[in-house]
Each structure stands twice: as C-alpha cells, then as structure tokens.
Amino acid sequence: MKKYKFSLLIFIFVFFCNGSCKEKMGEYFITIQNNSDKEIICIGLMNISVAQDSLCIKPTTKFEYEDFIYNNMIKPYSSRKIEIDMIVKEMQIYPDIVWYIGVFNRIDMDTMSCEEFKQKYPIKKEWQITLADMEAVNWTLVYTSEE
Numbered sequence: 001m002k003k004y005k006f007s008l009l010i011f012i013f014v015f016f017c018n019g020s021c022k023e024k025m026g027e028y029f030i031t032i033q034n035n036s037d038k039e040i041i042c043i044g045l046m047n048i049s050v051a052q053d054s055l056c057i058k059p060t061t062k063f064e065y066e067d068f069i070y071n072n073m074i075k076p077y078s079s080r081k082i083e084i085d086m087i088v089k090e091m092q093i094y095p096d097i098v099w100y101i102g103v104f105n106r107i108d109m110d111t112m113s114c115e116e117f118k119q120k121y122p123i124k125k126e127w128q129i130t131l132a133d134m135e136a137v138n139w140t141l142v143y144t145s146e147e
Helices: 002-017 062-072 085-093 106-111 114-120 131-136
Strands: 029-034 040-046 078-083 099-105 123-129 140-143
Touching (some): 040 106, 085 131, 099 106
C-alpha cells in the first residue's frame, strides 16, 4: 500500500510539473515565488489536501530522489514557473475542483526518516486554489517562511 501511495504521488508530481502528454503545451503557467531563505519542495494534489495526507514523500532510490528534487524544489529567494495546462483544463471541465499545493522545507525531507516525517509531517504552507483564485492572484503564489 505504501509503495502504491508513493507511486501515485510521484505520478502527481510529474503531472504537476511536466504535463507532457498533451498536444498543445505552454498555454497556462503558475509561478511560485520562494521568499524564504530555505530550499522548498512544492507538491500539488487535486481535491486532496496535502496537509491531511501525512504520507512519507521521501523518495527511496537515488534516481527517484534526484528526479523529485529537480521537479519540485525551488531555491531560496527565487521563483519557478510551472506549466499547468492539464490542471487548468481539468478545472475548466470540473469547476468545483480544488488544487492543493503544499510547501515543505527540503532540509526536513533530507534529514528526517520516513517514520519521523509521517509523525511530524512538517508542512509549512498549503494553498487551496480554484481556477478563479489563480486568476485573482495573477497566476503567482508567494511563499514566505513567516507564514
């Protein structure tokens, strides 16, 4: 069961960051601005709160870890523009969909065991976003460590 949940999360991460299985790419983007002094990891789920999930999101192999960090990390005081065509198209079809984006400090992922991570579940911020919300914030989310 744990392996299934981790595989599902990896699929969602890849879906969240790449969206490569469509004909027309690059129509919709969201920018996440990291205004903190820490490297952060962003994870997106549709209609499932990241804050209530409490899974161990720590990849188990070197390849999974490198891929995960490459696709989900945002360096301190920088931003990342993420193509989200598939997510927006899904939200256009089903307007009640909520996209949850959770923020974790990378250091927590790197230093905590899976058991400790699940127990403490060190989420720092979660946005609950609808299509209207994204339009209202001009497709930009800003994270600061004081939140």
